[in-house]
Amino acid sequence: MIVRRGPRSRYLGAAFRAADSTDVARLADASGTKVRKLPEHLGGVTADLTDPGGVMVRVVADTHELPTLPPQPTQVFNWGHDVHRANSTQRPPRAPAKILRLGHVVLQTTRYVESLNWYLEHLGLIVSDFKYFEGQRERGPTMSFIRCDRGMTPTDHHTLAMMLGPSNRYVHSAYQVGDLDAMAAGGAYLRELGFHRSWGIGRHVEGSQIFDYWRDPDGLLVEHFADGDLFDSTLEPGWSPMTASGLAQWGPQATKDFLGLTPGRDALRELVSMARSLREENEFDLTRLRGLLKVTSS
Numbered sequence: 561m562i563v564r565r566g567p568r569s570r571y572l573g574a575a576f577r578a579a580d581s582t583d584v585a586r587l588a589d590a591s592g593t594k595v596r597k598l599p600e601h602l603g604g605v606t607a608d609l610t611d612p613g614g615v616m617v618r619v620v621a622d623t624h625e626l627p628t629l630p631p632q633p634t635q636v637f638n639w640g641h642d643v644h645r646a647n648s649t650q651r652p653p654r655a656p657a658k659i660l661r662l663g664h665v666v667l668q669t670t671r672y673v674e675s676l677n678w679y680l681e682h683l684g685l686i687v688s689d690f691k692y693f694e695g696q697r698e699r700g701p702t703m704s705f706i707r708c709d710r711g712m713t714p715t716d717h718h719t720l721a722m723m724l725g726p727s728n729r730y731v732h733s734a735y736q737v738g739d740l741d742a743m744a745a746g747g748a749y750l751r752e753l754g755f756h757r758s759w760g761i762g763r764h765v766e767g768s769q770i771f772d773y774w775r776d777p778d779g780l781l782v783e784h785f786a787d788g789d790l791f792d793s794t795l796e797p798g799w800s801p802m803t804a805s806g807l808a809q810w811g812p813q814a815t816k817d818f819l820g821l822t823p824g825r826d827a828l829r830e831l832v833s834m835a836r837s838l839r840e841e842n843e844f845d846l847t848r849l850r851g852l853l854k855v856t857s858s
């Protein structure tokens with residue numbers, strides 16, 4: 561993960577790591593691009609692609625392996641009658657949550673099926689769960705949670721999630737933290753920094769993560785998560801209707817802010833995109849708009 565200081569926070573693109581540089585060369589060949597050497601401090605090579613929504617996707621190999629940073633110690637719990645901590649108090653430090661790794665990125669696109677097919681074809685990803693608009697099952701899915709195909713090696717339920725919407729945009733990215741205490745204490749720290757909680761704390765359905773969503777002062781949405789499902793390649797995709805209440809097993813109701821319905825600059829931009837998307841040649845039409853509006857109230 562590369563974070564650079566800029567005048568304002570924004571998402572640039574995701575990089576996927578290929579098994580080796582031969583795969584990067586094959587991919588570059590097949591997609592009419594060139595393999596480029598990455599700068600010395602990163603090492604390795606990249607094939608820089610653009611998905612159908614115009615988002616940069618980088619596929620790299622042979623980059624330097626950096627030593628793992630020391631993890632934040634997790635708490636010792638007493639579970640019911642199962643005592644692991646006697647004569648000792650529980651005092652999780654009130655500190656910034658240490659990020660273990662980037663878990664996933666969520667994107668919205670006006671060309672969902674086209675983009676999904678692009679990712680499956682170019683990166684060999686597989687779908688963990690499909691979501692469809694209620695009453696529009698026969699028109700096909702409008703969202704998918706997608707994982708890497710690592711054969712019998714279990715991997716995150718989703719590394720990428722993608723949904724149909726009125727504009728092509730970054731929705732959020734998610735970062736794994738040690739446990740619930742690290743997440744909650746980290747949240748307190750983010751609040752002090754001027755972030756505001758968008759939605760959480762709760763537990764998701766697809767992926768099962770315990771989640772906490774925060775918006776930075778520029779409006780960029782990020783997620784802290786702990787625990788989550790890992791699947792190998794043998795599991796078949798699930799299908800379910802897309803509803804706001806179906807996004808969590810427990811926790812507060814999904815907020816307007818999380819669903820992108822808060823009045824303001826972003827909502828206005830989305831409305832303008834909506835008008836444009838309905839006129840343009842893409843997969844977002846009036847029926848899909850009706851489906852999307854139902855999601856927020858269901």
Ligand SMILES: [Fe+2]
Pocket residue numbers: 664666732733734783
């Ligand atoms: Fe997420």
